[in-house]
Amino acid sequence: MYTMRIAVITPHTLMNLGLKHLFQRYFDVTPALYNRADGFFNDTPEQFDAYILQPDLLVAYSDFFLPRKSKIMLLTTHCETATETFAPALPVHENEEAMLERIERFIEQLDRQSENLNHDLSPRETEVLKLVAKGFMNKEIADQLNISINTVLSHRKNLTAKLGIKTVSGLSFYAMMNGYISDIDNK
Structure with a gap:
């Protein structure tokens, strides 16, 4: 059975641990946690199927993240329309149920993409x-x-x-x- 590889990259330890808990408890996935971008980029960043990060990190490292935009979920302080049109947003102030629904939709989107992505290219x-x-x-x-x-x-x-x-x-x-x-x- 294939286990999805997710990287959570934020400078906020408590946020990282909370997301790790949600993923482990509800989705049977243990994400890799990074408090610093340099730690993430020193650890083979291409290995991940999805990235959860804040918009400022996306901007700072756009050369890496933009080609992978379909694999990104952005952590926001509230659901911003501009952010949501770029990538799914995960507002950090939402209640647990709403966050879980957003994460579930994101994972389903990733599953659909992985089915369509390869197209069995040799x-x-x-x-x-x-x-x-x-x-x-x-x-x-x-x-x-x-x-x-x-x-x-x-x-x-x-x-x-x-x-x-x-x-x-x-x-x-x-x-x-x-x-x-x-x-x-x-x-």
Whole structure:
């Protein structure tokens, strides 16, 4: 059985412990707790399926968190409309029942995403997706991966079929939003 890996990153020890208690008691998940961002980033941050953090941390480390926005729940002092449109909010002043409902919806969303995220991409299709998203042309992808251009075209055709995305910009956006690449690098 797969256990979801969640990181809770706040400077507030009591908040961290309270969230850990809620996750353990109601969702049978033990989140990793971090009081400092440097501790989190020194501990292989890519390993987590979800991140619970405050908006200021999201802003400070946007290069890491923005590509993973679909895996983020923001801790807020109240439910702010702007925050809620970016990521699910977890207002810290809500009662326990309301918090549990929000957490449950977040976990259900993560489950749906994990079912849809992979789309059964092969490792080679994933490599091609990353290179397409970084702006490489078919010939450059073929050279980089030591495969023929026809094989690259076949992988791109498979990506289009599996993801339902036909454009380079669409594939790039998909790759960024799903954590395949952290930003669009120059070659």
